[in-house]
Amino acid sequence: MAENIHPIFDSILSTSKKEGLLKQHGLVIWMVGLSGSGKSTIARALENRLHSEGYLTALLDGDNLRTGINNNLGFSEEDRTENIRRAAEASKLLANNGVITICSLISPTAQIRAMAKEIIGDKYCEVFINCPLEVCEQRDVKGLYAKARRGEIKSFTGIDSPFEHPGNPNVELNTAENSAEENLNELLKYILPKVKYSKS
Numbered sequence: 767m768a769e770n771i772h773p774i775f776d777s778i779l780s781t782s783k784k785e786g787l788l789k790q791h792g793l794v795i796w797m798v799g800l801s802g803s804g805k806s807t808i809a810r811a812l813e814n815r816l817h818s819e820g821y822l823t824a825l826l827d828g829d830n831l832r833t834g835i836n837n838n839l840g841f842s843e844e845d846r847t848e849n850i851r852r853a854a855e856a857s858k859l860l861a862n863n864g865v866i867t868i869c870s871l872i873s874p875t876a877q878i879r880a881m882a883k884e885i886i887g888d889k890y891c892e893v894f895i896n897c898p899l900e901v902c903e904q905r906d907v908k909g910l911y912a913k914a915r916r917g918e919i920k921s922f923t924g925i926d927s928p929f930e931h932p933g934n935p936n937v938e939l940n941t942a943e944n945s946a947e948e949n950l951n952e953l954l955k956y957i958l959p960k961v962k963y964s965k966s
């Protein structure tokens with residue numbers, strides 16, 4: 767716990783000043799889903815689309831973070847919790863500086879997602895990338911499901927580590943039934959009104 771620490775919250779420029787400069791509202795779009803469900807695909811498409819419309823974005827992907835800020839973490843429940851905590855804190859910093867922050871991390875349990883929401887606050891927007899395990903396993907983009915089935919990877923989400931379906935996401939996209947383009951358009955309907963600048 768932080769002791770003898772004196773934050774300077776009251777003397778740093780406000781989020782609304784940053785948002786006024788950027789002419790956009792910061793938001794954290796937190797994508798939740800199994801490996802291979804389509805988080806990264808939709809996250810990249812969303813970032814490209816927002817960027818082409820003139821928005822400043824950041825994309826925090828689980829795999830990428832795990833090569834840097836989270837490179838000392840594995841896949842135990844404790845390490846996944848710390849992984850999400852750091853990603854949520856980083857996202858909060860970005861969004862409170864006006865940046866539209868897209869996070870794609872499995873975020874497997876209700877408890878982990880509640881923590882992310884608690885850290886981020888009002889700017890947290892949960893998007894469930896819903897795809898049945900069988901379809902994700904069939905896709906097996908990285909060959910990880912095959913390895914997990916052979917016992918070469920332990921604690922693999924959906925195989926021998928839990929994935930709890932989000933109960934109340936802000937948006938749910940079904941990537942087994944709808945195309946990536948349809949999913950993106952549905953997501954934009956929800957996101958654009960939230961990030962479009964309006965002086966309040």
Ligand SMILES: Nc1ncnc2c1ncn2[C@@H]1O[C@H](COP(=O)(O)OS(=O)(=O)O)[C@@H](OP(=O)(O)O)[C@H]1O
Pocket residue numbers: 800801802805806827828829832841845846847849850870871872873874908910919920921922923
């Ligand atoms: N055991 C195990 N379980 C799940 N995933 C694994 C595992 N080992 C490695 N990988 C790779 O790590 C990516 C998931 O990392 P995340 O940081 O998103 O996971 S978590 O939110 O902390 O659960 C995940 O990326 P995605 O496939 O994009 O989800 C995998 O590439």
Ligand SMILES: Nc1ncnc2c1ncn2[C@@H]1O[C@H](COP(=O)(O)OP(=O)(O)O)[C@@H](O)[C@H]1O
Pocket residue numbers: 799800801802803804805806807808870905907940941942944945946947949
């Ligand atoms: N509707 C869809 N939305 C997103 N991805 C889809 C869709 N249909 C098929 N896919 C494919 O599923 C795979 C999802 O992989 P990826 O985006 O890396 O998932 P994740 O980041 O959740 O592990 C990609 O190969 C993608 O082309």
